[in-house]
Structures are given as structure tokens and as C-alpha cells.
Amino acid sequence: MRAAVFDFDGTLADSTEFWDKLAKTYLESQGLSPREDLKEAMESLTVEEGLAYMQTEYSLDKSLVEIRKEIDELLISYYRDRAELKPFAREFIGLLRVKNTRLVIASVTDEEFIS
Numbered sequence: 001m002r003a004a005v006f007d008f009d010g011t012l013a014d015s016t017e018f019w020d021k022l023a024k025t026y027l028e029s030q031g032l033s034p035r036e037d038l039k040e041a042m043e044s045l046t047v048e049e050g051l052a053y054m055q056t057e058y059s060l061d062k063s064l065v066e067i068r069k070e071i072d073e074l075l076i077s078y079y080r081d082r083a084e085l086k087p088f089a090r091e092f093i094g095l096l097r098v099k100n101t102r103l104v105i106a107s108v109t110d111e112e113f114i115s
Helices: 016-020 022-029 038-042 047-057 064-081 089-098
Strands: 003-007 102-106
Touching: 016 022, 022 038, 022 047, 022 064, 038 047, 047 064, 089 102
Parallel strands: 003 102
Antiparallel strands: none
């Protein structure tokens, strides 16, 4: 094998649950109580639509840029301090390196968070 491509979230890192609760975590960090249907309401929205939804539905007195920056800070903190690799991910990557296999991460997560 000359190369291996991995998705990061949910494949190498055990981070799916964090992403599932990100909007809730953000709203709680703002002192707000998210409604029970928050996850379902945001499932089909793009990132920008989700930011606008939270801004409107939760009367956030912040610009979309400010909201995005604060959410990005939550993500940076999570990946730096709490994210864990899935069992045996490190060992498997090590094995591929020993075999001189090129490794590529394909992810919708911004590179700044997972590098």
C-alpha cells in the first residue's frame, strides 16, 4: 500500500459526540438553555445558516463573525485539550509509517483545529 486516506472525526478521533453537542455547548457557554430540538433544528443547516439560526432564535447580541470566533475557540480548546484518538489509531498509523505509507487526512474540519 502506497498511501492511506483517513477521515479524522469519528474515524481517527473520538470526536463525533462533541460535534453533535457543539451548538448546545456554545449556547450554554453564553448562559442560555438550548431547547430540546436544537440538534434536529440545525441538522440540515450549513455552518453559516446554523450561526444565523442561533443568533436569531436565541437573541444573541453578537455578529455572526463573533459567534463563529467563539465557536472556533471552543473547537480549538477541545482538540488541543480533550480530543482523544480512537483505540489503536495511533498504533495503526505507526505501523503504516514503518511501512513508508503516505498518510492523508481528509476532513471537513478546518485544518487549524486538527493539525
